[in-house]
Amino acid sequence: MRRFSGAILAALMPIAGFAQDAVIRIEAKRGSEAATIAAQGWRDRFEDVVTFPLSGDWIGIALGPMPQAGAEARLRQLRAAGQIPSDSFVAAAAPGLTPVPGDDATDAAPETVVETPVPPGTHIRLDARRNREDADAVLAEWRQTFPEAGLWQLPDGWFAVTLGPMQDATAQAWLSTFRDGGLLPKDAFTTVAADLGQEVTPGTAPDLPAPGDAAQMPPLDQVQKALRWAGHYNGDIDGKSGPQTRAAMQAEIMAERLAPDVPGAMRKLLERRAAWRDQMGLVELRDDHTGLSVVAPMDRLQFDRVERVLSIYGPRNDSGSALILFDRAGGQQELQDLGGLVTALGWVPNPDRKIERGHIRLEGRNAEHHGLAEGWVRDGRAQGFVLIWPADDPQNQRRIAAEISDSFQRIPAADSATMPDG
Numbered sequence: 001m002r003r004f005s006g007a008i009l010a011a012l013m014p015i016a017g018f019a020q021d022a023v024i025r026i027e028a029k030r031g032s033e034a035a036t037i038a039a040q041g042w043r044d045r046f047e048d049v050v051t052f053p054l055s056g057d058w059i060g061i062a063l064g065p066m067p068q069a070g071a072e073a074r075l076r077q078l079r080a081a082g083q084i085p086s087d088s089f090v091a092a093a094a095p096g097l098t099p100v101p102g103d104d105a106t107d108a109a110p111e112t113v114v115e116t117p118v119p120p121g122t123h124i125r126l127d128a129r130r131n132r133e134d135a136d137a138v139l140a141e142w143r144q145t146f147p148e149a150g151l152w153q154l155p156d157g158w159f160a161v162t163l164g165p166m167q168d169a170t171a172q173a174w175l176s177t178f179r180d181g182g183l184l185p186k187d188a189f190t191t192v193a194a195d196l197g198q199e200v201t202p203g204t205a206p207d208l209p210a211p212g213d214a215a216q217m218p219p220l221d222q223v224q225k226a227l228r229w230a231g232h233y234n235g236d237i238d239g240k241s242g243p244q245t246r247a248a249m250q251a252e253i254m255a256e257r258l259a260p261d262v263p264g265a266m267r268k269l270l271e272r273r274a275a276w277r278d279q280m281g282l283v284e285l286r287d288d289h290t291g292l293s294v295v296a297p298m299d300r301l302q303f304d305r306v307e308r309v310l311s312i313y314g315p316r317n318d319s320g321s322a323l324i325l326f327d328r329a330g331g332q333q334e335l336q337d338l339g340g341l342v343t344a345l346g347w348v349p350n351p352d353r354k355i356e357r358g359h360i361r362l363e364g365r366n367a368e369h370h371g372l373a374e375g376w377v378r379d380g381r382a383q384g385f386v387l388i389w390p391a392d393d394p395q396n397q398r399r400i401a402a403e404i405s406d407s408f409q410r411i412p413a414a415d416s417a418t419m420p421d422g
Helices: 007-011 032-043 068-080 132-141 168-180 220-230 243-256 264-279 332-344 395-409
Strands: 022-030 047-052 060-064 091-092 122-129 148-153 159-166 187-193 200-202 282-287 290-299 303-307 312-314 322-329 352-356 357-366 371-380 381-390
Touching: 022 068, 047 395, 060 290, 068 091, 068 200, 068 282, 122 132, 122 168, 132 148, 132 159, 132 200, 132 243, 148 332, 159 168, 168 187, 168 312, 187 312, 200 322, 220 243, 220 264, 220 357, 264 282, 290 322, 290 381, 312 352, 322 332, 332 352, 332 357, 332 371, 371 395, 381 395
Parallel strands: none
Antiparallel strands: 022 060, 022 091, 047 060, 122 159, 122 187, 148 159, 148 200, 282 290, 303 312, 312 322, 322 381, 352 357, 357 371, 371 381
């Protein structure tokens, strides 16, 4: 250990006029020589080390002096980081505080300690582990779900994975939502940075919207269509709330995180779908030959020709898209015959078939395109559509197919007697 010739003399020269009122007690040594050596060791790490006499020949070693609030905040940070003993504590500044000089300034006045502000905001505490290695592994796992997560060393030495900071109302709302959605354990809770200790792996504030005003729930049939568009729902569009619809709404909230409440999230979903419809150029197509009406991406389609019971719309501007509408008198057999024709022409390559009474659905793809055919028996007629879409755009293919299926209907003013019979 190093010895400093002026240290003992300095220790015997009390400093008058300390205006601060607290210190962080970190150690005590018996005898001036032992205290001086220990204090100089601490002085290598901290610039505001002081000594002061205790009872008998014991000498205390501390950091300070500083304001009481600043001392308490600094104690939490240093203890959490393992930079001072775990049994260190804040005490009133005792008489006789003497600064421990450094190598280059044996008579320098103690540096003014500025209180480190505690970052504002609320965090969601996701998980905790006793040691750093386990905590780092858990943090990596949580960042697959929440890339913004960070890691703190708690005052008790444990490590906590957190998400934040956020406004308290935002943290409380999303804590409940994430719990309900199964993303968080039931024992997750909110806390503030002042209680977390020292941040060891910084996180970032998550982009989670604050809870808004109470929103009115949109019509449920429109919600179901939008949920199917988003890929969360495969049930009937019946406007009825059931387990599948509720699960789909929860999945949408978890996936997009645009609002923590169901009505607000569903309104955001309808807005997203409407913006996408505009982007894709979806408009109503009324086909006089078949007497059918659908919503279709006419920016990508143009009329090509009719062939008996078929109306064929080919690609516009090399879009790689096509739409075929079909309608003829008949029932299940005629519907299945049309399905066979679709397959034979290669419009739906190597299809997976779903055949039910009054309904068929064929879907398949090759390297160039994705084909889907859907048909129904309605009012004594076999009718439906075939959508051909580029194979490298599966998301829009799925969404366009859902839009066509949802909007498919006979033109109300069409005279069924003028429709082709095959």
